[in-house]
Amino acid sequence: MTALAVALTACSSSASPAGGGKNGPADPKAVTGTVTVWLMDDAQKNWPDLVQRVNDEFVAKYPNVTLKLAYQGWADKVGRLDKAIADGTAPDVVELGNTETMKYVLSGALAPVDRTTFDNADTWIKALANTCTYQDKLWCVPYYAGARVAVYNSSTFQQATGSAEFPKTESELLTALDRIADRNKADRTFSPLYLPGPYWYAAMSYVAAAGGSIAKFDSAGNWHGTLHDARSQEGIGHFTDLVRKYNKGDLAVNEQNQFESMARGHAASFYGNGYEAASVTAPVTGDPSLKDAVKVATMPGPDGKPLPTFIGGSDLAVTAKSASVAAATDWVRMFTGSKSEQALADKDILPNNLTQLNPLKSKPSTAAAANAVPDAWFTPLAPGWGAVEKQKVIPDMLTAILKGKSVDQATKEADAAIDQLINKPS
Structure with missing residues (x-):
């Protein structure tokens, strides 16, 4: 966690009850209390101006509410959030990666929200909205989408x-x-x-291209792993063959900072989120001299079609035990409103809705990612999927294969591990 907690205005620490209308409490100036927001550090690094604008708007509307902001890192956010929920110190608003949401929905940690009160809700990207939906109720709000593309040094390819x-x-x-x-x-x-x-996001894209899957829901009402299926094995084998042949770095290192390889002149291309191209050429994280050379494109798959992309992204949720549900929901409403989503789109981040996504389909810097969204795949919406991710079942399987274990044996073991976890709420 980046322990940046900023109180933007001072007031009483106990929330006063307030009725919530379609746009928040009836009299925002009468509301007191605290709204604590946990955002991932992507916002701090890439769109701090949006965060500041929304916080200023919120403080102006709720002058007697203390707004506290804390930035989190992906590596330890889930552990910190689980502890905070158990301790009764959970934030009022929390950003969740879209593969994390179901765990907290099923555990009762999130408050339901009214879809009709949010901008562009009728054109939210379906795959994103699905990650917030359970038993016909909405438990979080789509924030932004992510789709992976080929990022490449065009000068290197030209030469x-x-x-x-x-x-x-x-x-x-x-x-x-x-x-x-x-x-x-x-x-x-x-x-x-x-x-x-x-x-594993890339590996499972090759699995999807081969017609395989991570897991399936059977007629008995249970999920079971399907990585050992022939088509899934084909995709995994194809991925690991590519890794062995073309990645000359440490094969055990994950993709978290893969942009650095290109920024340092050690890679011609990589498969990543569109915004990672900006990291390659950024003044601090990369090499600005590569600005004209680094481009993005559609990643071709092995079947003659574009490689299916994982529909990544984040959602924003209000926690169930928040003492300031109405005001917290209003902060989420501001942060995901049309003005905010346009600010993301202007930075080449895919917004949460098709209305504002459509112009990005013809913009050179975003076309590959924006056009990939409709055919994207997603992880199983299963009770224990969070545990499968937390236990690193798929990354560990891939590492084992690259160390010499057969695809057949590694996928069989991965399915057994998935079967132990995926049907139990995590």
Whole structure:
């Protein structure tokens, strides 16, 4: 956690009761108390201006409410949140990765929200809204979407292949990567395609391309792992073959900071979120001299079609035991309103709704990601999926394969682990 907790205005620490209308309490100026917000540090690094504007708007509307903001890191947020819920110190508003939501919905940790009171709710990206929906109730609000694309150094491709364009098919891509590898063979740390070994989002995209899946819901009402199925094994084998051939870095390192490999001149391409291209060329995290060379494109899959992307992104939820539900919900309403979502879109972040997403489909910097959203895949909406992720079942399976375990044996063991976890609320 980045322990940045900022009280934006001072007041009583106990919330006063207030009726909640469609846009928050009936008399916001009469509301007292505290609203604590946990946002992920992506917001701090990439759109602090949006956070400041919304906080200023909230404070102006609720002059007698203390607004506290704390930024979290992805690596330890879930553990901190679980402890805070158990201790009775949970934030009023919390950002959840969209694979985390079901765990907290099923445990009763979130307060229901009224979809009709939020901007663009009728055109929310369906796959995102689904991560907030259970038993026909909405338990969180879509914040932004993420879709993975190919990020590449067009100059490197131009020098090796004669074209600065990213290949349209995988066979063309592999030919280009082989040429890039040959041109840079003197540098044993150079990756034509930097594809991290434990990168399960990428691996499962290849599983989806092969017609496989992580798990399925059977007629008896239970989820069971399906990574050992033939099509899933085919996709996993294809992914690990690519990793072995083209990633010259440490195969055990995950994708969290993969942009650094390109920024430091050690990679020609990688598969990541569109916004990671900006990290490659940012003044602090990357190399600004690469600004004109770094581009994004659709990642081709092995079946002649674009590689299916995981529909990533975040949701915002109000916790069930919040003493300031109405005001907290209003902060979420402000932060996901049309003005806020447009601020994200202007930074090439995919907004939560199709209305504001559509213009990004023709913008060069966002077209690949924006057009990938309709056909994206998502993790099983199962009670124990959070535990499957927490136990790192799929990353550990991939690491085992790259260390020499057969795909057949590793996927069989992964399915057994999934079956132990996926049907139990985590």
